[in-house]
Amino acid sequence: MTLRPLGSIILLCLGFSLHGSARVLDSRMRDDSSGTQLPVLLWHGMGDSCCNEYSIGAVTKRIQEAVPGIYVHSIATGKGILADTESSYFGNVNDQVAQVCETIAAHPEFAGGYNAVGFSQGGQFMRAVAERCQHIGPKMHTLITMGGQHQGVMNVPDCWNPSFNVTPSLVCSAMQRLLGFGAYLPFIRDRLVQAQYFKDPYALSQYEKHNIFLADINNDRPAKNPVYKENLASLQRFVMFRFTEDITIVPRESAWFGFYNGTQLLTMQQTALYQEDWIGLKTLDEKGRLEFKEVAGGHMHISLDWFQQHVIVPYLDVRTATGVAQAS
Numbered sequence: 001m002t003l004r005p006l007g008s009i010i011l012l013c014l015g016f017s018l019h020g021s022a023r024v025l026d027s028r029m030r031d032d033s034s035g036t037q038l039p040v041l042l043w044h045g046m047g048d049s050c051c052n053e054y055s056i057g058a059v060t061k062r063i064q065e066a067v068p069g070i071y072v073h074s075i076a077t078g079k080g081i082l083a084d085t086e087s088s089y090f091g092n093v094n095d096q097v098a099q100v101c102e103t104i105a106a107h108p109e110f111a112g113g114y115n116a117v118g119f120s121q122g123g124q125f126m127r128a129v130a131e132r133c134q135h136i137g138p139k140m141h142t143l144i145t146m147g148g149q150h151q152g153v154m155n156v157p158d159c160w161n162p163s164f165n166v167t168p169s170l171v172c173s174a175m176q177r178l179l180g181f182g183a184y185l186p187f188i189r190d191r192l193v194q195a196q197y198f199k200d201p202y203a204l205s206q207y208e209k210h211n212i213f214l215a216d217i218n219n220d221r222p223a224k225n226p227v228y229k230e231n232l233a234s235l236q237r238f239v240m241f242r243f244t245e246d247i248t249i250v251p252r253e254s255a256w257f258g259f260y261n262g263t264q265l266l267t268m269q270q271t272a273l274y275q276e277d278w279i280g281l282k283t284l285d286e287k288g289r290l291e292f293k294e295v296a297g298g299h300m301h302i303s304l305d306w307f308q309q310h311v312i313v314p315y316l317d318v319r320t321a322t323g324v325a326q327a328s
Ligand SMILES: *[C@@H]1O[C@H](CO)[C@@H](O)[C@H](O)[C@H]1NC(C)=O
Pocket: 261, 262, 263, 264, 266
């Protein structure tokens, strides 16, 4: 994410960011529908880091300024900016998700539940946190994904400079070369983060057989994991933002669980994943807990003011959040 101060702040969010010195409310951690402010967990995108002051660090700060006393934790999967950024390209997402589950379980601030925002690939990774760890706790209440790749990507994601003061990334070019070489080759798929959500409609059987992450959390294989469905269906709300001019994510409808199957673009409702309720989306939808939102513009091109108005105010700030489904 790149932020330009004031005005046209743009978040090119492929990454992550952590941040901050947050205070904790004594009365934290209850249900958002019961009127208590919940803490927030953020997961940055590709090429970003937890605490970049021009990307997620700025988002963290904005949330803290907008909601006095709120606890915000931005996930870092590597120690230090460089390692954290690298971990957005190289590593095993399953391990990263497990690590995040441990982290939130170890933070007393999250014990009473939390809301979560995932940026770009952080969107599907955050969804995996809910699917794999909701029954263990702490509980995610609202999940918000910004330009996520819920049905994967069928192209090699664009390399670009996510932050104005970082040189165009060599790791990103290396990632592209590897992905071009073979997303399903064991050496690559186990180490390259983007291969783990690469879904080539022309090689679906390969994907089902060899993909180590997306095929699992989407219950794409014949043997479905019922825990994923129960866990995701237990969210109070799942909000998906899609960027209307997104050219980074192909297809951009992946942000709404759309999938290009090789001949046509299927909406979420047209997929078996939804119709047969493999992961609880249909259940959520029938309870009015799924929200589809659009943002005009390219991938992660949002300003902090936009973020405040469209994410913090309606979803993260207990004083102004509206339309929260009652806890079941
Ligand atoms: C894509 O989906 C459409 C509609 O369900 C179906 O008719 C078509 O056969 C599918 N194509 C492939 C290649 O599976």
